[in-house]
Amino acid sequence: MSEPRFEKLAVIGAGTMGIGIAEVFAAGGQDVKVVEISEQVFQNAMSGLKKRLQKRVERGKIRQEFAEKVLKRVRYVPDIRELVDADLVIEAIVEKLDVKQNIFHELAEVTSPNTILASNTSSLSITSIASAARHPERVMGIHFFNPASRMQLVEVVLGAETAPSLAEQVKRWLKELDKEPVIVKDTPGFLVNRIARPFHLEAYRYVQDQIASKEQVDRIMRTAGFRMGPFELQDLIGIDINFAASVSVFEGNFYDARYRPHPLQRQMVEQGAIGRKAGRGHYSYEK
Amino acid sequence: MKNEVIVLGTGPLANRMGRFLEERGCQPVRADEKPRSDALALIDITAGMEGEKKTSLLKWEQNLSPDTPVFTSVLHLTATQIASWLQHPHRVVGFSPLFFEKWDRVEVSCPLQAEGDSRFENALSLLAKWGKKAEIVGDEPGLVFPRTLALLVNEAAYCLQEKTASREDIDLAMKKGTNFPQGPLKWADDVGIDQIVAILTGLHRELGDDRYRPASLLRKMYYARYWGKAAGRGFYEYGQMSDPATGEPR
Ligand SMILES: NC(=O)c1ccc[n+]([C@@H]2O[C@H](COP(=O)([O-])OP(=O)(O)OC[C@H]3O[C@@H](n4cnc5c(N)ncnc54)[C@H](O)[C@@H]3O)[C@@H](O)[C@H]2O)c1
Numbered sequence: 001m002s003e004p005r006f007e008k009l010a011v012i013g014a015g016t017m018g019i020g021i022a023e024v025f026a027a028g029g030q031d032v033k034v035v036e037i038s039e040q041v042f043q044n045a046m047s048g049l050k051k052r053l054q055k056r057v058e059r060g061k062i063r064q065e066f067a068e069k070v071l072k073r074v075r076y077v078p079d080i081r082e083l084v085d086a087d088l089v090i091e092a093i094v095e096k097l098d099v100k101q102n103i104f105h106e107l108a109e110v111t112s113p114n115t116i117l118a119s120n121t122s123s124l125s126i127t128s129i130a131s132a133a134r135h136p137e138r139v140m141g142i143h144f145f146n147p148a149s150r151m152q153l154v155e156v157v158l159g160a161e162t163a164p165s166l167a168e169q170v171k172r173w174l175k176e177l178d179k180e181p182v183i184v185k186d187t188p189g190f191l192v193n194r195i196a197r198p199f200h201l202e203a204y205r206y207v208q209d210q211i212a213s214k215e216q217v218d219r220i221m222r223t224a225g226f227r228m229g230p231f232e233l234q235d236l237i238g239i240d241i242n243f244a245a246s247v248s249v250f251e252g253n254f255y256d257a258r259y260r261p262h263p264l265q266r267q268m269v270e271q272g273a274i275g276r277k278a279g280r281g282h283y284s285y286e287k
Numbered sequence: 288m289k290n291e292v293i294v295l296g297t298g299p300l301a302n303r304m305g306r307f308l309e310e311r312g313c314q315p316v317r318a319d320e321k322p323r324s325d326a327l328a329l330i331d332i333t334a335g336m337e338g339e340k341k342t343s344l345l346k347w348e349q350n351l352s353p354d355t356p357v358f359t360s361v362l363h364l365t366a367t368q369i370a371s372w373l374q375h376p377h378r379v380v381g382f383s384p385l386f387f388e389k390w391d392r393v394e395v396s397c398p399l400q401a402e403g404d405s406r407f408e409n410a411l412s413l414l415a416k417w418g419k420k421a422e423i424v425g426d427e428p429g430l431v432f433p434r435t436l437a438l439l440v441n442e443a444a445y446c447l448q449e450k451t452a453s454r455e456d457i458d459l460a461m462k463k464g465t466n467f468p469q470g471p472l473k474w475a476d477d478v479g480i481d482q483i484v485a486i487l488t489g490l491h492r493e494l495g496d497d498r499y500r501p502a503s504l505l506r507k508m509y510y511a512r513y514w515g516k517a518a519g520r521g522f523y524e525y526g527q528m529s530d531p532a533t534g535e536p537r
Contacts, residue, residue: 145464153463180463182456191452192464195471198438198498211425220422220431223392225468257497258442 006088006116006173010035012080012103014045017120018092019074020148023049026073027066027149028177033077033086042076049074052149081110090142092120100124101132108133116166118142122193123248126159126186136161142170143190152180159186188252188259193245197259200242203230204262214282231282235275239268239282291316291323293351295343296332296360297532299479299517300384304332307388311417322350328413331359332384334485340364341372348373356410358382361396362433362482363489365426370398377401380410381426383433385478393419394433396426428489436474437486443471444502447522454522476521481531484509 010033011022018034025032036042053067080103083089089111091103100119107117113135119126120143130139141157156170167183174181184190189197199221206212212220218229234242246261253259268274268281275281290313294304305315313327329347333340344359351357353375359366359382366381373379381396393414401407411421424430429437443457452460458470475483483505490499508514508521515521518531529536 151464153460155460155464180459182452182460184452184456184460185450187446187449187451191446191457191460195439195442195446195457195461196465198442199435202435202438206425206431209425209427211427212422212431216422216424217431220392220394220424221435223390224386224432224436227466227468258500260498 006030008085008087009033010077010083010086010089012089012091012107013093014042015092016146017144017148018090019045019049020146021090021092021120021144022074023070023149024144024177024179026070029073031073031075033075033083035077035080035083039076039078046071046074080106083107083115084110084112086111086115088116088118090118090120095121095123097124097128100129104129104133104139108135108139113138116140116170118170120144123189123245123252125188125252126157127161130159130161137163138166140166140170141186141190142174145192152178153192154179154181155190155192156181156183157186157190158183162186189245189249194249197246197249200230200234201246201260201262204264208262208264235281235283235285237275238277239265239274243269289325290314291326293317293323293326293329293347294332295329295347298332298481299531300387300482301332303388304330304384307417324350324352324355326351326355328355328410329357331357334360334363334482334489335369336363336481336485336488340369344369345372348375354378354406354409356380356406356413358395358410360384361426362429363485364428365493366396366398367400367426370400377404377406378410380407381430383430385433385436385482387419391418391420392422394424394430395421396424396430398426428493429486433482433486434490436471436478437483437490438498439467439471440475440483441487441499441502441505443475444505444522447472448502448504472522476515476523476525478515479517479531480505480508480514480521 009025009030011018012035014034014036022032022034034042056062057064057067089107104117117139119129119141126141130136133139140162143155145151145153154174156167158167171181203217206217207214214231218231221229243265250259250261272278273280276285279285292308292313292315294301294315294317308315357378358380359369361381366379370376370379379398383394387393397407414421446452446457447454454472458472461467461470484501487499487501512518513520514531516525519525519528527536
């Protein structure tokens with residue numbers, strides 16, 4: 001039996017993730033349509049991509065012809081109604097459930113019931129996104145990490161109603177695109193964001209309970225082989241982003257104590273000390 | 288000077304400690320009961336899950352001179368509680384035996400009874416002589432790294448027991464998705480499932496917070512002695528099952 005190929009691809013949203021995902025497809029030799037709220041937003045994203053590819057050409061990582069091919073394969077379409085014949089659509093718009101549900105409802109109306117509709121959500125439930133769509137059995141999560149072109153891991157997330165056979169199909173296709181896919185059931189935080197929670201949350205407890213200072217915790221974790229300790233890593237990720245992820249996994253689990261965020265996290269956010277991007281977080285980055 | 292160091296405990300952690308001491312020109316002494324008033328130190332690797340820790344420490348203390356430092360694993364208990372058993376509580380230094388021989392830093396904790404006592408500092412200078420920088424942290428079970436690792440492993444074990452993902456995918460996700468140096472399940476097998484369970488149950492008992500409740504899969508692996516690589520079986524299989532303490536086949 002020949003496997004259905006995903007030839008006609010589309011990405012909704014050309015933000016940080018959307019344009020990166022489009023790049024992955026294009027670099028893998030596939031054409032991809034991109035839907036955005038305006039052509040201007042799309043063009044801005046494309047010039048960003050162009051700059052990044054150009055840098056790689058200059059560093060001798062890729063050839064000029066290849067960069068041009070990648071750019072040519074990414075095409076703007078103004079309306080999701082143009083995705084009628086798509087095999088697979090990935091949504092990468094704002095992280096808001098009602099907005100995503102609206103898009104999935106619409107997508108399900110315009111595409112065929114065999115079109116795979118995927119969300120790149122980091123923290124929302126695939127099952128609740130799918131509940132807004134006709135034929136929820138073809139709705140799933142395909143969770144790329146930032147930056148999508150460089151991070152190999154992709155979480156392939158099966159919602160409660162997703163057809164299990166899709167997992168292996170999508171996994172094989174992602175492997176051809178040089179990714180390392182893992183298959184995970186729909187639970188808050190999926191695998192990475194969930195299992196990494198204690199790395200961040202317990203760190204605050206050490207500090208609050210006077211078990212260790214931030215510097216000590218980071219030093220100890222680096223000694224253990226982590227590239228960065230929890231505090232330096234949070235400064236890089238953004239303490240606001242890390243706090244939001246904590247809250248979302250905590251709420252998603254009906255306030256299970258295992259995921260309880262820490263008041264010091266919120267305090268950092270309230271002071272605006274959210275990490276490198278603000279010049280200060282757990283450490284100071286003022287010049 | 289015989290440079291004897293008494294090592295309490297069995298299994299891979301104790302074996303590695305023995306080799307480490309030999310490399311440092313010390314003579315590890317195991318399981319005999321002659322007085323050792325000139326021993327450099329006593330190093331107790333046992334986690335203390337089964338009550339054997341107290342009996343053997345009490346027995347050994349009588350054979351030591353009162354100033355000989357006692358380094359004791361605080362993966363399951365606090366140094367303060369362990370010190371409370373002894374006649375000379377000031378000599379106790381809590382420490383983490385995980386990767387002791389491998390890393391240049393070692394986490395230690397000071398029992399409440401020894402705070403401000405010079406014997407604690409003296410004990411640390413022995414570690415310095417062995418090339419170990421002491422990282423003094425608060426006295427709670429599992430200190431910092433072991434506690435973090437145990438919680439990561441626990442969350443991964445919950446994922447596995449719920450069939451949220453396969454063991455291979457869990458480990459792969461953490462290595463590729465967030466740069467963990469090891470997948471948590473593989474890491475647990477290397478450290479020993481017995482040690483991971485000791486840390487979690489110790490924290491759960493001392494701090495009484497549900498965050499530390501061990502996954503049932505971990506508790507069962509503990510009972511079944513699926514203690515990881517040294518036992519031949521943990522989250523993964525490693526050839527033949529063997530007794531984790533002696534290495535004898537089972
Ligand atoms: N940024 C990350 O590190 C990261 C990592 C993994 C997953 N995610 C997830 O990916 C998704 C996108 O995140 P991002 O950081 O790329 O966001 P972003 O804000 O950078 O981009 C979102 C884009 O979607 C567009 N958009 C919004 N509504 C639209 C609509 N109705 N139709 C078409 N386009 C629309 C916006 O104009 C914007 O360009 C979120 O679900 C997020 O949780 C983000």
